[in-house]
Amino acid sequence: MQRYIFRRFVQSVLALLAISMLIFGMSRLTGDPVMLMLPDDASREDIAQVRHALGLDQSLPVQYWVFISKAVQGDFGRSIKGQMPVLDMLKDRLPNSLKLAAVALCIAVLLAFPLGVVAAVKKGTAIDTLANIVAVLGQSLPQFWVGIVLIQVFAVHLRWLPVAGVGSVWHYVLPAFTLGWFVVAGMMRLLRSSMLDILGSEFVKLARIKGVPEKTVIWKHALRNALIPVLTFGAIYLAILVTGAILVETVFAWPGIGQLIYQGIVFRDFPVVQAVVLLTAGMVIAVNLLVDILYAYVDPRIRYG
Amino acid sequence: MATGELVSEKPLVRPVRWRLAALRRVPVVPLTIITLMVLTAVLANVLTPYSPVDISLPERLRPPFWEHGGSLAHPLGTDPMGRDLLTRMIYGARISLLVGLLGLCIGGGVGAALGLIAGYAGGRVDAFLMRATDTALSFPIILFAILLVVILGGSLITVVLAVALVLWARFARVIRGEALSIKARDFVAQARIAGSSPMRIIVVHLFPNVLNTLVVLLSLQVGWVIIVEASLSFLGAGVPPPTPTWGSMIAEGRDYIASAWWVSFFPGLAILVTVLAFNLFGDWLRDALDPTLRQL
Numbered sequence: 278m279q280r281y282i283f284r285r286f287v288q289s290v291l292a293l294l295a296i297s298m299l300i301f302g303m304s305r306l307t308g309d310p311v312m313l314m315l316p317d318d319a320s321r322e323d324i325a326q327v328r329h330a331l332g333l334d335q336s337l338p339v340q341y342w343v344f345i346s347k348a349v350q351g352d353f354g355r356s357i358k359g360q361m362p363v364l365d366m367l368k369d370r371l372p373n374s375l376k377l378a379a380v381a382l383c384i385a386v387l388l389a390f391p392l393g394v395v396a397a398v399k400k401g402t403a404i405d406t407l408a409n410i411v412a413v414l415g416q417s418l419p420q421f422w423v424g425i426v427l428i429q430v431f432a433v434h435l436r437w438l439p440v441a442g443v444g445s446v447w448h449y450v451l452p453a454f455t456l457g458w459f460v461v462a463g464m465m466r467l468l469r470s471s472m473l474d475i476l477g478s479e480f481v482k483l484a485r486i487k488g489v490p491e492k493t494v495i496w497k498h499a500l501r502n503a504l505i506p507v508l509t510f511g512a513i514y515l516a517i518l519v520t521g522a523i524l525v526e527t528v529f530a531w532p533g534i535g536q537l538i539y540q541g542i543v544f545r546d547f548p549v550v551q552a553v554v555l556l557t558a559g560m561v562i563a564v565n566l567l568v569d570i571l572y573a574y575v576d577p578r579i580r581y582g
Numbered sequence: 583m584a585t586g587e588l589v590s591e592k593p594l595v596r597p598v599r600w601r602l603a604a605l606r607r608v609p610v611v612p613l614t615i616i617t618l619m620v621l622t623a624v625l626a627n628v629l630t631p632y633s634p635v636d637i638s639l640p641e642r643l644r645p646p647f648w649e650h651g652g653s654l655a656h657p658l659g660t661d662p663m664g665r666d667l668l669t670r671m672i673y674g675a676r677i678s679l680l681v682g683l684l685g686l687c688i689g690g691g692v693g694a695a696l697g698l699i700a701g702y703a704g705g706r707v708d709a710f711l712m713r714a715t716d717t718a719l720s721f722p723i724i725l726f727a728i729l730l731v732v733i734l735g736g737s738l739i740t741v742v743l744a745v746a747l748v749l750w751a752r753f754a755r756v757i758r759g760e761a762l763s764i765k766a767r768d769f770v771a772q773a774r775i776a777g778s779s780p781m782r783i784i785v786v787h788l789f790p791n792v793l794n795t796l797v798v799l800l801s802l803q804v805g806w807v808i809i810v811e812a813s814l815s816f817l818g819a820g821v822p823p824p825t826p827t828w829g830s831m832i833a834e835g836r837d838y839i840a841s842a843w844w845v846s847f848f849p850g851l852a853i854l855v856t857v858l859a860f861n862l863f864g865d866w867l868r869d870a871l872d873p874t875l876r877q878l
Contacts, residue, residue: 292717303729417858419809421816422832422850425839429847433840440839512720519722524813528836538725542732542818550732554725561721 281573289566296558297348300551301341353552358544363552366537371556373443374526374533377456378518380449384457385464385514392461393468394503397476398495408465415462420521424455424528441530452529456521460514467510471503508575511568512561519557609866615859623675630666634673635824638664643842659844661834667844670826671852677820677827678856681738681811682804685745689807690800692746693753698784698792700754701761712758718751724810731819741820745810753799760792794871802864805857812853828853 319327328334335343347353353363396408431451432440439448475481476499484494519535526535534553541549622629641664645652652659658667700711727744734740764770765788773783814820815829823830828849835846 288713292713295714295717296721299726300729303726303733413858413861417805417854417861419812419816419829419832419850419853419857421813421829422846422853425832425836425846426850428839429843433843516720516722520724520813523724523728524816527817538728539817542728545732547732550729554729557722557725565720 278573282570285566285569289562293559293562294345296562297345297555298341300555300558301344304547304551305337348555353555354548356546356549358540358546358549363548366549367534367552367556370532370534370537373531374522374535377449377452377526377531377533378522380453381456381518381521382460382514384453385460388457389461389464389468390500393465394472394495394500396465397469397472397503400473408469412462412466415459420455420459421524421528423458424451424525427451427455428528441528443532452525452531455528456518456525459521460517463510463517464507464514467507468503471506472499475499475503505575508568508572512565515561515564519561607870609862612859612862612866615855616863619675619856619859620679622672623679626672626676630669630672632666632669634665634670634826636665640664643838643845645842646844658848659842661831661845662838662842667831667848670831671828671849674826674828674831674849674852675856677738677815677825678808678811678853681741681745681821682807684742685749685807685811686800686803688742689746689749690753690796690803693750694757694789694792694796696750697754697757697759698761698788701758702765702780702784702788704762708758711754715751715754715758719755723748723751724813727810727814728817728819731814736818736820736822738821741811741814744814744819745807748810749803749807752803753796756795756799757792760795761788764788764791798864798868798871801860801867804864805860808853808857808860 351364356363392408396405431438438450484498523535526533527539538553641660644656644660646659647654647657656666700708727748730744731740770787773787812829815827816833821827831849832846838845
């Protein structure tokens, strides 16, 4: 177990290093990142001065080392637009994003689990068809548009919910639902197919023969085992959630890091975009590592595999 | 009497069932939509009398024709700059389909090539490539697409590259699996004994055998690529204005949600219909060509 954790940990660090190199390499794609940081009408002396201040007159490996050691210490540079350290902006916004994502994930699980299980048990019925429609629509609807249409219906016309922003509990409803909806589609489809596999297996038959109540067979014996493939896809749900958060936070003016990256794009604020990408990369890799360790804890086959 | 009724009912039921089954076999509606979309994109300048970029402020924010104040001159109304919404949607189809096509070619090509190499080479090459693929798959890689566009500036080429960047891993993983199973077959061993180079085996022997899978994968990803392009455009990281794209049109309508719902509604509807059509077509193609891919 310890060896496994150690190996996964080293792999994660390597992945993070590779990603940081990728980000660093991309920032040098244009040749000179100063061009990204200064206004177009900057004078030649300004450029030279900034180049020296940023250490851009040194070799690439040295530059990378400076970049990565600063990032580790939480120094992501200063925002061009906001004129403040990027770290401070991240600190303000990260909790908002995490709260929204957590609520969205809860909604997704609460919708996907019952729907996926019932669709598998009642295969071929109206509920199964409904689940199928949810899955197809989940793949075909552009997330940001769903958010806008929901605002139009529930906030502008019916006036039941606030249009955007943060404040009360009600502010969570629309963005969290929009964000969660896209996890629902994939999660439900996967749960349905793995439930179908499990329901046809020998131990479920045995449980039924033993006279275990059908409810217990489905919700305890079968669901527990059907959850394993869903857990393996944890990383992919996280990726969907992060991608979705950028769009949903933008639509609902939610002051999180997703909206921050949007503002970074609009103002071509390179340090901000770079910092959000690096931070998100770190978080995603950390969560993946955590899930893998939990997973190995639950399933001994992986520990010794 | 009861039996007579049963017998007489049979021929009535059967043709209906047969027709439904036939409909299921060839997805007529999605295919029609896809054909219409492609034609619309190609013939954009013939189909509409308006320019997609010329601003006409007196005409701004006209509603669709069925609402009060609308007219058939602008069937779906106009946007905040007074440009005809339908015209911009028609031209927007060009960007969506073009980015989709080019992005798929590059992303799919690179992904398939890496998958073939990984599957054939095995060992360390395989381990390394698959580690990279897994990392890319479990990662919100759209972030890198955004970073790329911010660095290089928005243009058609940048967006295509960004889309390819998001896409390649999905191809690499599946094609590698296929390559692994084909590699174990006798004709590959014979080719190797006959002295074919690895390059030749990959191109001549492996590639034609993964072609089916590749086509299915491509068709399944079209819809997704269109959504990725629209998402990038919506965030301002797409093909820059004034070129109309569906994503940026939705973004333009965001400030007018309360007063002019149509500005962002119709482009989104266009995305939904197109993506749905491609997804249903892809599902059908998968079942028809390669049912083993059902879990995709």
